């Protein structure tokens with residue numbers, strides 16, 4: 001085979017504020033690859049199946065990517081050539097360092113996981129069976145210390161992390177309050193069985209939480225002012241789980257809101273747990289994630305909403321949409 005096009009998203013520079021497609025991330029369709037002859041040096045060549053557009057990639061822009069290199073994120077590919085006995089042609093692999101490109105070469109020491117065929121779409125491994133799903137599952141088990149009948153408030157409830165938390169908490173007999181930034185997302189929360197679903201752009205968060213008797217567990221995906229508001233509505237002995245702070249991902253630290261709520265921690269005997277999923281997995285294990293969650297997904301007991309595009313170029317706008325909330329479901333690229 002002679003060289004074929006290998007369209008690629010290239011990272012150029014770390015933006016101040018929200019990334020601009022075509023400026024900080026550029027779609028290059030002039031790059032080629034020769035699948036038969038590209039050197040593998042003991043590694044593998046994959047054809048890309050799906051790529052996950054996670055808002056946390058914005059954070060990786062601050063410290064990880066080098067200018068004018070392929071943009072990396074969570075991806076699934078099928079092995080089409082292998083010089084590594086651990087990976088066979090036809091197997092599907094997942095890695096958090098997948099180049100946003102149609103083909104990828106991974107060296108002999110790349111961080112790859114061979115996926116078991118579960119009879120689920122490969123895009124699932126980028127959402128509910130991916131980083132976000134594990135973040136929710138492990139964080140809830142490790143830090144919520146939930147008791148039946150308690151009230152949990154989940155911000156950004158329609159995202160993957162939030163929607164998994166809402167469903168797990170509901171299944172365990174908690175009363176679930178959750179917010180999202182559009183009416184269509186609120187409808188999705190209702191479909192998940194959330195008891196009190198509201199649009200935080202239309203309704204005041206503190207009013208809703210107080211009207212509903214306060215909060216025993218606050219699952220924070222947002223940070224900033226929303227965190228402070230929720231902390232003001234906590235019940236005594238409540239738990240606050242700091243999972244993300246998406247409202248500030250596009251700000252520099254000097255612009256962060258700060259938090260005036262430490263007095264709440266004292267007078268209400270609150271416990272605050274922050275965590276990075278990889279550290280939590282190392283410390284606590286995966287709480288049977290792989291033996292339980294795929295089955296829950298297959299049985300329709302854990303649902304997430306995806307927004308799928310077959311065009312790699314769309315990944316740049318999808319990232320922006322997830323960072324400003326104009327998405328409607330977890331962004332995934334599914335390539336043929």
Ligand SMILES: NC(=O)c1ccc[n+]([C@@H]2O[C@H](COP(=O)([O-])OP(=O)(O)OC[C@H]3O[C@@H](n4cnc5c(N)ncnc54)[C@H](OP(=O)(O)O)[C@@H]3O)[C@@H](O)[C@H]2O)c1
Nearest residue numbers: 135159160161180181221243244245246247276277323325
């Ligand atoms: N701790 C960890 O190890 C770990 C690992 C993975 C992810 N996370 C974090 O977990 C959170 C959820 O992750 P996810 O992958 O499931 O993403 P996600 O919830 O789909 O995140 C995107 C959503 O965030 C909301 N958002 C965007 N800008 C906002 C703003 N200024 N204020 C309030 N909400 C805003 C929007 O929803 P609305 O329209 O509803 O506002 C948007 O659709 C993120 O903060 C992520 O960084 C943490």
